[in-house]
Amino acid sequence: MLQKNNKVDQKNSKLDKVLNQVLRYVGMVLIVLILFGLILLISGSDPIKSYQDIFSYTLGSRYGFTEVIVSMTPVLLTALAVALPTRVGLINVGGEGQLYMGACFATWGALTFSHLPGWVLLPIMILLGMLGGAVWAFIPGLLKSLGLVNETITTLLLNSVAPMIVAFFVYGYWHSPMDTNKTAMFVPAARLPRFFNSRIDLSFFIALALLILFWLLLKYTRWGMEMKAILGNAQAAKRNGIPINRYWIIIMCAGGAIAGLAGMAQVSGFFGVLMAGFSRGVGFMGFLISWMSFGDPLAIFITSFVISVIMTGGNYLQLTVGLPFAVINILLAFTLFIVLAKPVFLQRKVA
């Protein structure tokens, strides 16, 4: 009796929580729009017109919409690369570095096995990309579980090393005859297939599949439950016989592998070449998205989408009305700031 009651109550309060969240997000979006409108006014554009442009381009045109998806794909992956380790209490700030290493390993595959057909070469590149990211995450995971160094610091430090390794190979060995800072274009077999006559490629669907797997893992599986326990109270989990060190290493590597996959997708799908310094902070963006979404798969999807709309719309404004890119950065910063600050006055009280 009592237990049933409890369950019903829990469900109710869950619904309440969801409603609460939705209200908060709507409120936050409004605040951002108003603030940014002011900035647009100051910089001499018509805010209403600009907003119209942004939304009709990103959400109203087929091409614009596919571009949103394209810019969303890598951050979905890098956000997941952060979200997974947070579920065992690890903070992976190293998505950027892991992404570079993934791109680096995958490129080696693309250049070395370029004679192979796509259906062999692409899986090899995907595996190599994941391996590269995993290797880069293994170091912090190991150090953490040995109790030596905190993973936050090591992942952060390794971020600056990875691009140098990439640069070393690109400048030293792999660059094409024409350029010194990038490889030759990959052969068609090394490119991820594209869909819908757009730049959307296979990695988008892989990312979606991984998000769903992530959700299933947490919700139904034994491992998800043990991870929940480690996050909730590592000390008790350990005493209950859950191998927490093993989890720390494996989950960290899995996170790294997903970031590495993002790197592979960038070079194989988006660019088709490996450039030194290609990433433009995709890994860091994933970090922010994961934290704004509290590591929740659905929230990651929505947040990535919103951010991508802003980025893509911003790019568009830059081209059409010559809005300086710095202003788009301000918009992004506003968004992040407002979301992270979680304005108190927008919170309804949950009993």
Next chain:
Amino acid sequence: MGDINNELDERILVSMQGITKTFPGVLANDNIDLDIHPYEIHALLGENGAGKSTLMKILYGFYGADSGEIYYQGKPYQIRSPHDARGIQIGMVFQDLNLIPALSVAENIALFLPNLPAVLNHQQINEQIEDVSKRYSLHVNPNAKVANLSIGEQQKVEILKLLLSDAKLLILDEPTRVLAPHELEGLFIVLNKLREDGYAIILITHKMNEVFSCADRITVLRKGRVVNTVLRSEVNENDLIEMMFAKRITSVETPEKQAVDRSGTPVLELSSVSTTGEGDAIKLDDINLQIFPGEILGVAGVSGNGQKELSDLVLGIIGSSGKKLINGENVTNRSIPVVRKKGVVYIPENPLMMAAIPFMTVLENFALTNTASYIRFGGLAMDWGQIHKDALAAQEKLGFDVPLYTIAKALSGGNLQRSVIAREMSRQPELIVASYLTRGLDVQSANAARKALIRARESGAGVLFISEDLDELFKYCDRMVVLYQGRIVGVFTPEETDIYEIGHLMTGSEVLYAAEE
């Protein structure tokens, strides 16, 4: 009864009127009236989950009541936060202790001092702490980090914290569960002194002898309601127990101790085991002990003398030199899953920190020590039906009724302990490591837990039984060791020794056991 007020001070210090508090699915307090006078020690009794802690947390401003009023010296007073409560000099020690692990003892206490200066004078604070702790036999090292303290030491810090603050109404939620006899003695001396000075003290406890040795008045709660408030002189132990449970409870008969067969392989054997004692942890020094099938080995000692380290060592949390054998197999420095698979179960001293995941339900927590046996499709799903069945069966065996879908953090202290005991005892244990087994349990549940232990012994399990309650140790143990500063300083059978000798050894003979005079 009725006119008790006249016998005490005219003015009521604090009066709670018509307090009601519900949690999702639970009516924790139901229209409760409670008056607290200066110059009194007021005992609050009731079975596990009766609503004692909830009522006190409302008085301390930690929870808001759904309805009801609080009067301070006759005038309505709004207590919306612990800060408000501190404003009228109410102080509280929580049942599940509430220290900041990363800070030292002195810092934790300093944070609670009234008018804390902007620049801390550490030396002065340390002196203050040492002074009070010496006066009342509550010894702690002011410089130790709280994270490394045993549960008993943490309890002492909490009590010191309260004593050093300016509180005039002291709420103590089960402060005595993990204290050694001479510390209890010290505590009651303090409480009596404070009462003489006009302080008011609310004491929650499950131990009847404590109630009768110090309380002036007693309020009994049952299922969220006040059964009655009585003067101590009006009642005896059986009356109180009947009020608490609405039935008579027969105490467990002291079990017939069977002679233990010490010829076979011991369940647990430690030979020349030493640890390094990192940080503030106690260094275990050359520990030798054997537990045979069907034997309860008691570990006596003042909390903080290596009990936590000893139980952690058996489970495999900390490594060691020397040899650790379980059922003859060498498991020195093997991982916890390996040790657990050999049939070792573990009831830790602090369930909320060391056994339960606070935000997981009782049911999920139940599954945790044994996830592998509840998997379906190779781990892709969990067999919740089976888990539910097993959890119910485990509770039924002990006569417990902890709600399965409540998160661990929301359980009453006793219910949490019950859920841990039910889980661990459901595993067909071969070696039971139990620290403060009956901590926080009401009389009925404590009996059930002890019975379960005896049943396990009868079916051939070995038990490492860590406690500070000497009566309990003498009653249930086949043999006892005394732990002092990480070393075993004595091995006895209960017949060979007495409480005084053990008391001496526990304290390193420095502090005389108070009952000796």
